[in-house]
Amino acid sequence: MDNKNISIIHPRPSSIVAALYTLRDLNVDVAILHGPPGCSFKHARLLEEDGIHVVTTALDESGFVFGGHRELVNVLHKVNDMFHPKLIGVVGTCASMIIGEEMREPVMEANLDVPVIEVEVHAGYRNNTKGVLFALESALDAGIIDREEFSRQQHLLEEATNVELRHGAASKEYLAPSRGDVKYKVAQRIIELLKEGKRGITIMNAKKETGYMFADITVAVNEIAEQLGKADNIINMSNTDVGLGLPRVRHHAECIMNDFEEKGIPIHEIIGGLDEYPVAGATIDKLIEEKYSDYDFAVITGVPHAIPMDHLSDMEIISVTNGPRQVLPLKELGHEHVLVEIDLHPKTLGVNHIVESEFGATLREVAKESI
Amino acid sequence: MTIQKRIAIYGKGGIGKSSTASNVAAACADEGYKVMIIGCDPKSDSSITLLGGKRIPTILDLLRDGVDVKEEDVIHEGYKGVKCVEVGGPEPGIGCAGRGIIVAIQTLKKISKSLNEMDLIIYDVPGDIVCGGFVAPIRKGLVKEAYVLTSGEYMPLYAANNICRGLAKINTPLSGIICNSRSVSREEEIVTKFASEIGSELMAFIPKEQIVQDCERDGFSVMEKAPDSNVAKVYRKLAQAIMERDSSVMPEALDDERLRELTK
Ligand code: SF4
Numbered sequence: 001m002d003n004k005n006i007s008i009i010h011p012r013p014s015s016i017v018a019a020l021y022t023l024r025d026l027n028v029d030v031a032i033l034h035g036p037p038g039c040s041f042k043h044a045r046l047l048e049e050d051g052i053h054v055v056t057t058a059l060d061e062s063g064f065v066f067g068g069h070r071e072l073v074n075v076l077h078k079v080n081d082m083f084h085p086k087l088i089g090v091v092g093t094c095a096s097m098i099i100g101e102e103m104r105e106p107v108m109e110a111n112l113d114v115p116v117i118e119v120e121v122h123a124g125y126r127n128n129t130k131g132v133l134f135a136l137e138s139a140l141d142a143g144i145i146d147r148e149e150f151s152r153q154q155h156l157l158e159e160a161t162n163v164e165l166r167h168g169a170a171s172k173e174y175l176a177p178s179r180g181d182v183k184y185k186v187a188q189r190i191i192e193l194l195k196e197g198k199r200g201i202t203i204m205n206a207k208k209e210t211g212y213m214f215a216d217i218t219v220a221v222n223e224i225a226e227q228l229g230k231a232d233n234i235i236n237m238s239n240t241d242v243g244l245g246l247p248r249v250r251h252h253a254e255c256i257m258n259d260f261e262e263k264g265i266p267i268h269e270i271i272g273g274l275d276e277y278p279v280a281g282a283t284i285d286k287l288i289e290e291k292y293s294d295y296d297f298a299v300i301t302g303v304p305h306a307i308p309m310d311h312l313s314d315m316e317i318i319s320v321t322n323g324p325r326q327v328l329p330l331k332e333l334g335h336e337h338v339l340v341e342i343d344l345h346p347k348t349l350g351v352n353h354i355v356e357s358e359f360g361a362t363l364r365e366v367a368k369e370s371i
Numbered sequence: 372m373t374i375q376k377r378i379a380i381y382g383k384g385g386i387g388k389s390s391t392a393s394n395v396a397a398a399c400a401d402e403g404y405k406v407m408i409i410g411c412d413p414k415s416d417s418s419i420t421l422l423g424g425k426r427i428p429t430i431l432d433l434l435r436d437g438v439d440v441k442e443e444d445v446i447h448e449g450y451k452g453v454k455c456v457e458v459g460g461p462e463p464g465i466g467c468a469g470r471g472i473i474v475a476i477q478t479l480k481k482i483s484k485s486l487n488e489m490d491l492i493i494y495d496v497p498g499d500i501v502c503g504g505f506v507a508p509i510r511k512g513l514v515k516e517a518y519v520l521t522s523g524e525y526m527p528l529y530a531a532n533n534i535c536r537g538l539a540k541i542n543t544p545l546s547g548i549i550c551n552s553r554s555v556s557r558e559e560e561i562v563t564k565f566a567s568e569i570g571s572e573l574m575a576f577i578p579k580e581q582i583v584q585d586c587e588r589d590g591f592s593v594m595e596k597a598p599d600s601n602v603a604k605v606y607r608k609l610a611q612a613i614m615e616r617d618s619s620v621m622p623e624a625l626d627d628e629r630l631r632e633l634t635k
Binding site: 099 | 470
């Protein structure tokens with residue numbers, strides 16, 4: 001192949017996995033991976049932590065040659081007996097899709113009295129959002145979501161893809177992973193800014209369940225400001241609209257908002273739902289322009305690269321992401337300090353309260369010494 | 372010691388690969404050669420006429436049943452000691468036949484010692500070269516020479532030409548063209564010309580005779596059931612030519628226009 005035509009050489013999240021996560025957000029109780037036993041192992045395990053059962057039809061060499069119709073029917077029966085699910089998802093894999101497996105027929109044959117969402121998906125898509133889209137289409141067909149929610153999700157997906165292409169992990173041929181700046185130093189800097197009486201905005205623009213950890217940074221910054229008697233210097237924005245998104249996503253927003261309230265953290269601006277991180281940028285930009293353009297610094301968490309720089313460029317920006325490949329693009333955008341929360345995802349699956357972040361913990365520790 | 376011949380016979384589906392392969396195998400066995408025929412078609416009827424109409428279990432059938440496959444399970448002796456193997460495959464429309472060939476060939480390579488003791492191994496491969504699986508016998512180093520079977524009609528020639536393109540791609544030389552006649556006009560002339568234009572030559576012209584069909588229906592090769600027939604002589608000559616053949620070329624496929632002209 002012509003060298004110049006290779007646009008991606010580092011692996012990226014797979015469409016199969018994206019479909020699995022979408023099924024979870026649709027609240028399936030069981031997801032059946034139709035394919036090799038090892039497919040998507042790590043995510044399957046993670047999702048089990050999140051309370052859904054992920055099983056496989058475990059197709060082997062013989063299954064690749066003769067197809068896995070029988071296996072799928074059997075597994076459908078088995079999970080129905082074992083887990084008594086209310087909603088089941090069946091997800092294709094590269095192996096089953098390459099050999100042209102049909103998933104509708106085995107589902108009909110199994111004839112369970114539980115709705116089943118089948119997603120014909122493999123991992124060979126450049127935009128892994130395809131997996132989400134296919135899952136949503138099937139959910140629409142099965143009557144699990146309505147047309148309006150489907151269109152909304154579709155729009156968000158397109159925007160999410162654009163965000164990644166513009167400044168995200170898909171923006172370059174190769175991006176080396178990086179741990180970003182030293183958290184201790186950046187924590188000191190925030191404390192310094194607050195001590196100087198500077199005014200700051202926290203912007204949580206998080207993707208779904210990752211909000212449980214990014215919210216902790218909002219909390220930590222507010223705690224420090226409070227300790228310094230500067231609570232009023234902080235404005236908080238977060239994308240935790242409780243009325244938007246697939247069932248599970250709305251539930252996450254509720255949980256996070258409850259915790260904010262309990263901790264006495266005022267959220268001044270709700271900038272969208274937890275699935276609106278790709279489009280919240282415009283809202284944020286407008287708010288800043290109209291109300292906060294003279295603020296001195298911003299702590300942006302979640303998906304910072306989705307926020308336009310237009311009215312941020314005069315502020316000192318501290319951004320926190322969970323993508324080790326996101327550091328360079330953020331620096332290029334002009335973010336002074338870029339931090340990475342490693343292993344965020346495993347820690348935010350299956351929880352319903354704010355989870356302590358490494359940066360939040362660092363802030364609190366540094367504050368103990370310097371306040 | 373004779374040099375081991377490992378050949379594959381390609382050609383459009385239904386053109387008569389299996390009957391040609393089994394008759395060549397039988398003719399070589401008549402001459403005292405040690406011969407193996409490996410049928411790679413899911414229909415698994417490459418060897419049926421060497422086994423008196425009997426079907427043997429296929430490698431993939433056994434693998435599907437989870438059997439730990441041994442040589443004696445899959446290699447069966449037929450007419451004059453010809454060793455017969457059938458790869459088998461999935462039902463039409465499900466699973467992946469190409470993958471099946473790959474798996475079966477790997478299995479065979481692993482379990483069979485007699486592959487090395489043969490004078491001639493014939494791979495009867497399905498239809499066209501449509502995917503990587505179908506060229507597995509070649510890619511896995513089991514086939515050294517290829518023959519292409521065709522008639523003088525446009526479609527089989529089109530397939531033959533395409534196969535030549537595929538052979539060049541996988542770096543496998545063509546040893547010759549065989550014409551299995553459908554009694555169309557100027558057939559021998561057309562196929563001879565085709566063969567020479569791609570850089571090869573016509574090895575045999577097998578006339579269309581009812582006796583081939585009759586023997587097949589009874590479950591026998593022509594060599595066994597009608598050894599004195601005219602067509603048996605043709606097979607015998609072809610078999611001899613194959614055994615003696617020591618030259619081959621990288622075929623140069625014709626463009627579509629030229630091919631159409633040729634068959635006009
Ligand atoms: S190649 Fe595809 S089917 Fe195989 S493990 Fe990877 S994602 Fe799964």
